[in-house]
Amino acid sequence: MSLDRRSFLSVLGGATLTWPRTVEALAQQLAPGGAPTDEPFWGLVRAQFLIPPDRIYLNNGTLGPSPHIVVDAVTEHTRRVAMTYPPGVAWDDLKQSLSSLLGGDADGFVFPRNTTEAMNFVAHGIELAPGDEVLTTDHEHIGGLEPWRLVTTRQGLPLRVVALPVPALSPDELLEAVWSGVTDRTRVMCVSHLTFTTGTILPIRELADRCAERGIVLAVDGAHPPGMMRLDLGELGGDFYASSPHKWLLAPQGTGLLYISEGWRERLWPTLASGGWDDLSLGAQRFNHMGTMDESRLAGLLAACEFFLAIGMDRVEGRVRYLQGLLQDGLASISGVTLATPSDNNMRAAMISFQIEGVESSALQGHLSRTARIRTRVIGEYDYGWMRLSTHIYNGPDEIERVLELLSGVARSGIPARG
Ligand SMILES: Cc1ncc(COP(=O)(O)O)c(C=O)c1O
Known part of the structure; x- marks a missing residue:
């Protein structure tokens, strides 16, 4: 049985709350204002968080602190499981919310535990042939990089690493720096959308166009942009987009995301096999068959999406x-x-x-x-x-x-x- 969106976002009855109980109430509270310097508005937003006032948290790049509404959705889901009620996860609502927030079509979303797992799904799911090369940069996080190091090491293939300029002066400089590593043998390019090292945004759209022209698979490590900046996964291009909503989307820990472009939904080999892995009619949803999983994090992810939709990207x-x-x-x-x-x-x-x-x-x-x-x-x-x-x-x-x-x-x- 699926719970509807409102049920997810309601918190336990009876508790005294100083924050809105539902996303609808939050959206109403946040309706006016919201300019970058509108401190009363952002004060209301800050009130949605559990961060003690004597702490200054400037490490969202590692892990985002969830707002009340997300914590409550996780708790409520956990409570329902413990009560033997059917907790259900509103998968369709979740995929639809993600699509509204991040672009892309709802059917392309897969829910691994993090960027690391998402990128492993990609690296292990693509068939590389003798002579193929994988290209990456010297600013990749181990979570995006190591899956490719593993598969190239195992198959005796080159992993080429290009150096990025620091600080980069223009998107063109970055584009050419990455492209300088492309050879006739490049089969896969794996780069960050926004580097964890310097917070530099790479010109993914332009890279995606060039990769598409040359038949290079573009796997983007998008651990950071969702929840930080406006994004349209449908427009961005590239073949795969791996992310960690427990960072800027402020979802619960262990909440990952993999967006698979349409052309790969029936072609990528699953890494985790369960029922339906070979039912190509399921498209990307084959990758969501992972055995019993902690669905409370998905309830939290849905709440996080609604939270961001209520504020507006x-x-x-x-x-x-x-x-x-x-x-x-x-x-x-x-x-x-x-x-x-x-x-x-x-x-x-x-x-x-x-x-x-x-x-x-x-x-x-x-x-x-x-x-x-x-x-x-x-x-x-x-x-x-x-x-x-x-x-x-x-x-x-x-x-x-x-x-x-x-x-x-x-x-x-x-x-x-x-x-
Ligand atoms: C760019 C980038 N990629 C991947 C990761 C790994 O993320 P996770 O541990 O959620 O898999 C991080 C974590 O900080 C990161 O910054």
Whole structure:
């Protein structure tokens, strides 16, 4: 039995609530306003979160904190299972909501646990032949990269890695940097839509066009953009889009996404076989037959989609770009700071990476955490050593100001000795 959308988003009866009980109520509360600098509006949004007021969370790039409405949907689902009620997951509502939010058609959505699993489905499901090459960049996360390293190692095939410019100056520069690695043997290109290292947006549309012309399979690691910026998976192009809604879409942990383009729904080999894996009439939905799974996370994902639809991706993107811009401008004005994130608005959205001269980012991370309970991420991968800050809809300009104040102090006088 399927629950309807309202049932998912209602919370337990009887509890005293200070946040809207349903997405409809939330949408009503958030109807007016929402410009990037509309602090009363964004204050209402912040009130939907459980983040304690004395914490500044700037690590959404690793994991997004779910709002009440998502936590409640998960709890409600779990409770119904424990009560032996049919919990059901409104799969059609979920796929439809995702399609409304991210574009693409509802039938193309598959629900692995994360980007890592999604990309494994792709890498293990494509047949590579002797002589084929896989192309990637030196800014890929292990979750997107290692599945390709495994299959190429196993089959003795080359995995070519191109270097991306840092900071990138234009989308064209990035396009040509990636394309410089293409040879007559390139069979697959696997690149991030937005790099976890520097928050740089790659020109996926243009790459998709070129790949389509050359018959190259484009697998996009889209761990970050959904929930951060407007997206149309139908328009973007490319063959596969792997993502982690537990990041910017603020869904429960272990909630992944794989969007399979129409041409691959009957062609990709399943990695996990259960009933129906070879029923091609099921298209991409063959990949959703994974045995018993934690469907509470899907109830949470549906609530997260409805939450973002209620706010509206225009407003979300406007706000995150505004906050990121405050950080970027503030950092650029601090002497001793080197930015790894591009300054061009078309190549950045809500993450910024930088280094302070003479300061180890991990020491800076400890300092920010001890001094003001600020959560950050250090990009230790590839020895880059950048400090990365993510800004989402629950952050405010006061938090950015506080961070900039601390960073200015460190750039001026170093990290104070611990007493
Ligand atoms: C670009 C990118 N790809 C893949 C991943 C892996 O995500 P997950 O652990 O959800 O599979 C991450 C995680 O930070 C990431 O930033």
